[in-house]
Amino acid sequence: MNTRKLGFLFAASLIALYGEGAMANRAASRIEGLMVVQVIGEVKAVDASAHRVTVVNAQGVATQLNVSPDMQDLGKLPLGTRVKSSVLQPVTLTRIGHAKLQQAVPGDKRFVAQVASVDAATGVVMLEDADRLPIEVRARDARQAGMLASGATVRVDVVNEHANAAQKKP
Numbered sequence: 001m002n003t004r005k006l007g008f009l010f011a012a013s014l015i016a017l018y019g020e021g022a023m024a025n026r027a028a029s030r031i032e033g034l035m036v037v038q039v040i041g042e043v044k045a046v047d048a049s050a051h052r053v054t055v056v057n058a059q060g061v062a063t064q065l066n067v068s069p070d071m072q073d074l075g076k077l078p079l080g081t082r083v084k085s086s087v088l089q090p091v092t093l094t095r096i097g098h099a100k101l102q103q104a105v106p107g108d109k110r111f112v113a114q115v116a117s118v119d120a121a122t123g124v125v126m127l128e129d130a131d132r133l134p135i136e137v138r139a140r141d142a143r144q145a146g147m148l149a150s151g152a153t154v155r156v157d158v159v160n161e162h163a164n165a166a167q168k169k170p
Contacts, residue, residue, distance in 0.1 A: 034088040048075035120146030
């Protein structure tokens with residue numbers, strides 16, 4: 001084989017090697033997790049047989065909450081009762097360059113936040129939005145969360161409607 005062919009093979013090998021590394025880095029920069037979301041609002045509907053309660057917040061966003069089967073008297077919960085609950089919303093965090101932080105508005109599918117702290121042992125990432133409100137995300141893989149640094153900017157994408165609460169406008 002001549003030198004020119006060896007050079008092309010070497011270059012092609014480098015491109016393939018670094019191309020795979022770049023794809024791995026892109027995949028590693030996306031972190032799947034569960035964002036803790038507080039639901040505060042009034043009970044608008046109760047389905048005791050399905051153990052489900054529909055709560056509407058101040059912005060008019062309806063959230064269906066699955067209630068433990070252990071709660072015996074769910075059917076007696078009066079409509080209009082003010083409730084506060086936490087649900088886990090699947091999200092993906094993606095590291096991005098510098099970008100303006102955005103408010104985390106209920107019902108929004110995407111916003112930009114800043115990493116406030118990371119617990120690499122548990123995979124808990126604390127974020128802050130534009131209003132400096134704390135947002136907790138529990139990474140599915142604590143090792144990936146450990147690769148984030150305080151001060152990093154991330155895009156938060158809501159993955160899909162979560163199993164415990166489906167948000168929609170009434």
